Amino acid sequence: MSETPWWQQAVIYQIYPKSFNDTDGDGIGDLQGVINKMDYLKELGIDAIWLCPIYQSPQVDNGYDITDYRTVDLRYGNNQDLERLIHVAHQYDIKIIMDMVANHTSDQCQWFKESKLSRNNYFSDWYIWRDPKIDGSEPNNWGSNFGGSAWTYVPDRKQYYLHYYAPGQPDLNWENPRVREAIYDMMRYWKAHGVDGWRMDVVTSISKDQRFLNNANPQKLPFIVANQNNGPRLHEFLQEMHKEVLEPFSMMSVGESPDSTANTAYQLVDPKRKELDMVFTFEHMHVDRKKGGMNGRWDVQAFDLIELKHILASWQNKLDGRGWNALYFENHDRARTPSRWGNDKKYRYESSTAFATVLHGLKGTPFIYQGEEIGMTNPNFQLEDYEDIELKSDYKKYVDEYKTITKTDFLKAAHKISRDNARTPMQWDASRNSGFTTGKPWFKLNPNYSKINVKNDLKSHKSVFHYYQYLIRLRHENTILTEGTFELILPEHPQVFAYLRQEKNKKWLIFANLSDQNIVNPLTNFCLEEKQVIVSNYVHPDWEKLVPYQAAIIMLT
Structure with missing residues (x-):
């Protein structure tokens, strides 16, 4: 009988390093800051840390635009700091999971700098280039997730390159075996430095339909964001990655899979298929979004508990015996649960712990996002206070250009679901800047940090931390929760x-x-x-x- 994989009995803690703990006073969290909080994480009881990207990056999308996969960005420290973090974590019996962005790089990556120079150099086909239409316009009507076209023109090549996200995030061409081998070699490199697994950013986008057909456009919009996931060679690529890296080096994998449903997810996570260990579904995170709305995530509706129950139960039942669930309500792309679905004023402790109870009781691997374990809330900023590229581009698109939502309603939606709600600095204590930094924080703190912080929560008779701590212990000590x-x-x-x-x-x-x-x-x-x-x-x-x-x-x- 095969041994149960460690990640099936684990609780994983996600760290957004930029906002976790700053030790050098520059206002940006760093790797030494994570090391300094290892006692805190061990006390909570978690088994692994998922680090959001800390690679060299111009930070167009907060590090999800990578220039060098093998070099730590100076904002966070250096490679030696990461190696020390891995070593210290392992001494605490805590594993390290790195964030891998393999769908795209930064446009400042040397691969792309070379690729855009000409059509006939070594890197020419490392990205996805297409000729303009006869009138010089984009190859098709594909839209970027951050607004506008998914194509940007480069005069040197007289071609457009594809980017599902910002123009500064060109998509890699996974059809090229050299690209795939470069990614696998990077994964081996970090395995050699002690990394235990991977969270894979939008990994279901890596395969593109090579016909590059126009997306259906009944509303006659300039560009359409659709059909970006589950391309024709996706499973082939993932099986190759599993064979080349994941299986021989026993590396855990959890893939971001925006369009997965309970009916299709087994194709990614059934152990017999040898692809991924788990995927993050988006399905249950849309239960407060109007279906078919013109404004995407900003068309917010009342939280639908019945739909949430049906979706989570479907995943529990349909993956039973042929896959494993990744369980989450919060992450760096999701708002704070007490503010979004609960009551963050009168019942902050109660709603924080209630949602935690139903999530941690499910079968799967629970993920906790930094600050979730103390019941952090959304900050209710003004529009000018937000930093997120998605929010800014969507405001321009829906409020200024399409005029399909008012500024007032957009801000109201942002208070509920903006990604920036989760990115405010971690609230450690009631001192200046909440103990996050001695300098000027890169992003505003939630003004409620003097009341909601780790120091206060640990001594409260209504401690969210101690409730999470107990839920984690229950999972470790009771196989009924895992089996x-x-x-x-x-x-x-x-x-x-x-x-x-x-x-x-x-x-x-x-x-x-x-x-x-x-x-x-x-x-x-x-x-x-x-x-x-x-x-x-x-x-x-x-x-x-x-x-x-x-x-x-x-x-x-």
Whole structure:
């Protein structure tokens, strides 16, 4: 019988280094800052750290535009600092997962600088170039995720290059075997320096349909963002990567997979297919987005709990026996859960811990994003305070050009779902700049840091940290959470998320009232006082009713 992979029993903590902890006073978090917080992370109980990109980069998209995959950006330190971080983490029995951006590089990468010079040098076909149409316009109507065309013209080549994101992020040509080998060799390089696994940025975009046909355009828009994932050779490329690097070097992999559904994800994560270990789905993160809206993520609607339950249950059931779930609500691209789906004012502790309870009780590997474990919230900035390239480009596109959303409604949506909500500096204490830096922070802090911070939370009788710490310990000590079956109950209840986990003769009920209302407990046949309460975010709860954001795990047998 094969040994259970370490990542199936792990809880992984994501660090956005730029905003985590600054030790040299330049206002930007650094690798030494991560090292200095290793005791804190060990106390929380996590098993691995996922580091967002720390490679050399002009920071057009906060490091997801890489100039050199083998060199640490001076903002964060140097290669020796990273090697020391890996060594220290391993001494704490914490693994290191690096962020790999293999769909695109920076336009300042030497590969691209050479590629754009001519059509007949070594790097000419390392990127995706196409001739203009007869009238000189773009090869097709493909749009960039950051606004405008996905094509930019280079006079030296008299051609356009493809970029699914900013013009400063040209897409690599994975059809070229030399490109693939360069990526694999980079992965081997970091394995040799002790890296344990990879989070792969938009990895399902690496294969392009070589016909480069126009996207359907019923609304007659200038450019259309569509059909960017799951290209014809995707599985072939991932199987090659698995064979070349992941399997021989026992490296864990979790891929960002925007268009994956529960019905298709097994094609990426079924161990028999030898591709990836896990994927991050976006499906459950769209339950507060209007379907078919003109303004993409900015068309915000009320949080739909019933849809969230159905999506997460579908992933639990359809990957059962043929894949493993990556579990998350927050990351560097997602807003803070208490502000987005909960109540970050009156019930911040309760809503933080309620959502944590339902997520950590599921089968899969939970991911915690920095600050989530103390219940950090969205900052509610003004438009001029935001930094994110996506927000700025979408404002120009939807408010200024298309005029499909007002400035007021755009800002209201940004307060709910902007990526920058998760990127404010980590809140360590109530001192100046919250203990993040002695200098000027690269990005504004959330003004509530004097109240919400690690130091305060650790001594609070309502400590989000200690609740997360206990959830992590439960996963480490109880195989029912990693191996037990899953059964959704009350699937249509508008306020309660409840399910059963069962392993042999052991059965747990996991539930939360994900609303700010007092409701009659629909689970009274389960929630009898003589049952053993494993964890509850309320002390001495009244099981006849559920108060706002009440959550618990109860042993039934």
